[in-house]
Amino acid sequence: MINYLKKQLNLQTLEFSKDLSKGHLTSKDGFVKAKEYKLSPKETAKKLVSGFVTLPDMVKEVEVAGGGFINIYLTNRFLLEKLKTVGAEQNQTPQVGPKKKVMIEYTDPNPFKVFHIGHLLPNIIGQSLSNIFEYLGYNVKRVNYQGDVGMHVAKAIYGIQKLGGLKQVENKSLEERIEFLGKAYVLGADLFEKNNDAKKDVKELNKKVYLKSSSILYEYDLGKKWSLEKFEEIYKRLGTKFDYYYFESDTAKVGLEVVKEGMKQGVLEKSEGAIVFKGEKEGLHTRVFVNSEGLPTYEAKELGLAKTKYKDFPYDLSIVVTGNEINEYFKVLLSVLSKLYPKLGKRTKHVGHGMLTLSNGKMSSRTGNVIYGEDLLNIAVDQVSKILSTRKDLSDSEKLKIKKLVGIGAVKYMILKPKVGTNIVFDIEESVKYEGNSGPYLQYTCVRANSILSKISTSTDTVNMQSVEIELILKLAQFNDIILKCADQFSPHYLSNYLFELASLFNSFYVKVKVDEGTTTKKYRLQIVKNVSETLTIGLGLLGIKVPSKM
Numbered sequence: 001m002i003n004y005l006k007k008q009l010n011l012q013t014l015e016f017s018k019d020l021s022k023g024h025l026t027s028k029d030g031f032v033k034a035k036e037y038k039l040s041p042k043e044t045a046k047k048l049v050s051g052f053v054t055l056p057d058m059v060k061e062v063e064v065a066g067g068g069f070i071n072i073y074l075t076n077r078f079l080l081e082k083l084k085t086v087g088a089e090q091n092q093t094p095q096v097g098p099k100k101k102v103m104i105e106y107t108d109p110n111p112f113k114v115f116h117i118g119h120l121l122p123n124i125i126g127q128s129l130s131n132i133f134e135y136l137g138y139n140v141k142r143v144n145y146q147g148d149v150g151m152h153v154a155k156a157i158y159g160i161q162k163l164g165g166l167k168q169v170e171n172k173s174l175e176e177r178i179e180f181l182g183k184a185y186v187l188g189a190d191l192f193e194k195n196n197d198a199k200k201d202v203k204e205l206n207k208k209v210y211l212k213s214s215s216i217l218y219e220y221d222l223g224k225k226w227s228l229e230k231f232e233e234i235y236k237r238l239g240t241k242f243d244y245y246y247f248e249s250d251t252a253k254v255g256l257e258v259v260k261e262g263m264k265q266g267v268l269e270k271s272e273g274a275i276v277f278k279g280e281k282e283g284l285h286t287r288v289f290v291n292s293e294g295l296p297t298y299e300a301k302e303l304g305l306a307k308t309k310y311k312d313f314p315y316d317l318s319i320v321v322t323g324n325e326i327n328e329y330f331k332v333l334l335s336v337l338s339k340l341y342p343k344l345g346k347r348t349k350h351v352g353h354g355m356l357t358l359s360n361g362k363m364s365s366r367t368g369n370v371i372y373g374e375d376l377l378n379i380a381v382d383q384v385s386k387i388l389s390t391r392k393d394l395s396d397s398e399k400l401k402i403k404k405l406v407g408i409g410a411v412k413y414m415i416l417k418p419k420v421g422t423n424i425v426f427d428i429e430e431s432v433k434y435e436g437n438s439g440p441y442l443q444y445t446c447v448r449a450n451s452i453l454s455k456i457s458t459s460t461d462t463v464n465m466q467s468v469e470i471e472l473i474l475k476l477a478q479f480n481d482i483i484l485k486c487a488d489q490f491s492p493h494y495l496s497n498y499l500f501e502l503a504s505l506f507n508s509f510y511v512k513v514k515v516d517e518g519t520t521t522k523k524y525r526l527q528i529v530k531n532v533s534e535t536l537t538i539g540l541g542l543l544g545i546k547v548p549s550k551m
């Protein structure tokens with residue numbers, strides 16, 4: 001709507017007003033075009049608005065304020081016409097990305113280690129970004145990169161051996177097998193740090209893992225298989241699907257070839273038996289790409305991954321979502337990538353998210369000091385179950401469906417509410433409340449809107465709009481602009497905040513207007529309710545949150 005109005009009013013700047021007493025829209029063109037018109041900002045603004053008189057069906061009133069600002073009031077007629085197309089109701093998707101290819105990598109859990117709460121953040125953020133770019137018309141491929149080789153695998157196998165091997169848990173449930181792998185990793189990591197003999201043995205195992213030695217293949221293959229099965233179970237619960245799965249064991253060889261090329265070009269160099277990039281001259285730090293034992297490090301494998309991804313899907317943009325504790329690492333990596341493959345470096349964007357901590361100590365870890373991501377989901381679902389326990393109007397099957405959708409939606413919303421990169425203090429009880437800035441509040445608002453639509457069958461056309469109705473129409477008109485901003489800033493939090501503001505406005509509208517009073521209402525009000533319902537449903541869907549039919 002903003003772009004349409006800019007064109008119609010011949011304005012360069014235009015935005016929705018935060019205060020309706022100062023217009024529905026505000027422009028700064030009096031300041032922006034003052035130099036062009038060779039007038040003061042105020043006189044420039046007056047000259048610009050003189051042309052608006054030719055648009056009586058659109059502009060009701062205009063005022064010049066603050067020395068050069070232009071405040072514009074739209075006619076009810078125009079607002080009602082735009083109501084038919086604004087928001088998500090008519091699926092007015094801004095197709096900014098046709099034919100453009102985007103790869104989004106996220107989640108990246110490592111086999112032999114548990115799927116902890118730190119994996120929930122990139123999964124939920126990455127999935128939402130994928131949905132948003134897809135909505136905008138991009139050809140999106142979702143990528144999961146997993147570390148199936150490296151010291152963590154060697155530590156886990158060492159722990160498995162010390163605990164007596166995998167045969168003792170082969171016939172147990174997947175949950176018990178994963179529990180065992182978690183304990184084995186913690187044991188192996190602990191012994192590696194405290195015992196020199198153990199450290200030597202683990203390093204030897206690391207070589208065997210890389211070479212896929214037959215002496216460790218049984219533990220390796222079975223442990224990896226169990227881990228991946230468990231990950232898929234969690235992905236299904238989160239509604240996550242990937243187009244490509246990459247493993248470090250596959251990218252390592254490609255990475256070594258890239259490192260050789262880096263040596264030839266003088267980007268990488270030898271140092272104390274290893275191959276490194278010395279980034280201090282660029283304000284970065286030194287990173288090892290091949291260690292002194294000749295094995296590729298994570299850095300080398302990452303270079304191999306970038307090249308492999310592009311070979312499989314020649315992307316225009318590659319987004320990698322990880323924790324921000326490796327932001328500095330990625331600066332080095334992208335510097336090297338840009339030197340070796342300028343096109344790939346330019347097209348790669350790293351998005352670093354913050355850390356998640358719990359607001360209380362009620363939730364304990366099952367293995368070491370790591371909190372399972374699934375445990376957080378379970379606790380949120382259980383909290384919703386408690387809220388629903390007293391509801392006599394819902395069947396057990398309805399309660400089961402609601403608690404799953406609302407519990408998981410609550411976790412997703414709490415993660416997507418802050419700007420990406422911000423640390424999150426997660427409060428379980430606050431996350432599942434039906435009021436306030438929470439996922440359940442938005443879901444409940446959508447359910448309420450749908451309920452209104454199902455009750456009212458007839459309408460009248462009398463028009464006498466209240467200010468809250470005008471605010472709602474203007475808020476609906478901002479939907480696609482917000483989606484574009486999310487993609488531009490790589491942060492879904494703009495959408496989360498927008499949906500909360502929309503829901504709050506709608507609930508205020510519901511109280512003030514009494515739209516479902518009796519069986520009749522004004523026709524345009526039904527359109528408002530419908531647009532709000534559609535916008536909340538689509539918007540929450542872009543966040544990866546589904547709306548239940550009842551709450």
